């Protein structure tokens with residue numbers, strides 16, 4: 637099969653090679669001896685793969701390895717009792733190995749892909765949308781009628797968070813850095829859009845009538861303190877990632893003085909080993925798809941052999957929505 641490997645840890649433009657490799661066995665590292673074998677049509681590309689090309693991600697397999705955490709594809713074979721059959725269209729989280737024509741995923745992280753969504757959208761469904769639901773609802777306790785501020789709102793996690801928040805009955809304020817990203821955030825359903833280089837904290841306070849209930853923060857960096865200041869009493873800031881580069885520190889007196897919370901949301905670490913929780917989130921998202929709220933926004937698409945260009949786009953802050961590799965036609 638055709639696959640893209642990381643062969644050295646020198647960054648996105650030089651770390652990758654296209655290779656001819658044997659197809660994987662139907663066994664996944666999370667469920668040894670068992671796994672769903674998939675014909676991959678589209679592979680999702682995300683920030684962790686950029687970090688993996690530099691050896692900076694927590695998951696550090698020995699070289700060479702095939703990266704790619706999620707795919708849209710068709711089931712070739714599934715373990716008995718998995719509720720999946722050969723020929724099913726699915727979105728799957730495989731953790732590694734997705735940049736290839738055939739991949740393997742644990743059965744509990746394979747979800748039916750409804751006809752409304754194509755394979756590229758399927759390749760953007762698990763990581764970002766499961767994270768968004770986990771961060772907003774399960775960690776941030778977002779309630780109907782509340783207001784949520786989303787940083788990096790035109791990105792993969794950001795667009796997913798905007799759509800899921802709307803589906804949960806919340807009002808959304810998007811923070812973005814450019815006109816193009818503002819358009820993407822509005823396409824994803826943002827009620828209000830503010831600019832990261834303007835007085836977004838004051839604008840958010842005004843737009844929310846005194847402070848937002850929840851902040852979803854995949855960016856971190858130096859905007860963190862202003863995020864805390866934009867919360868209303870009992871507000872929650874949910875930490876999702878650090879694309880801004882630096883990991884912020886909290887002066888906890890702010891939490892005490894304003895009666896606010898900082899909450900961590902690490903979807904993978906918490907849910908990957910909990911099949912019932914993965915199914916619960918999958919069912920909630922399936923409902924949001926049926927009701928028209930969840931429609932992954934695919935930004936750039938590249939053929940498999942141009943995976944390096946896809947990673948560089950993300951690395952250079954140029955990505956919008958989900959970046960996808962087309963692995964097979966169809």
Ligand SMILES: NC(=O)c1ccc[n+]([C@@H]2O[C@H](COP(=O)([O-])OP(=O)(O)OC[C@H]3O[C@@H](n4cnc5c(N)ncnc54)[C@H](OP(=O)(O)O)[C@@H]3O)[C@@H](O)[C@H]2O)c1
Pocket residue numbers: 682683684763764767787788789790791792793794811812813814817832854855875876877878879880881901902903904950951952953955956957
């Ligand atoms: N906690 C979890 O379970 C979990 C799950 C999935 C992903 N993540 C993490 O969430 C983060 C976002 O992932 P994503 O897929 O949404 O990424 P993405 O599509 O590249 O979006 C990230 C956004 O961050 C903003 N940003 C601000 N400063 C940046 C900089 N210096 N470089 C790049 N982007 C910058 C950009 O928006 P503006 O230009 O508008 O500022 C960009 O749109 C990553 O750190 C990822 O590892 C965490």
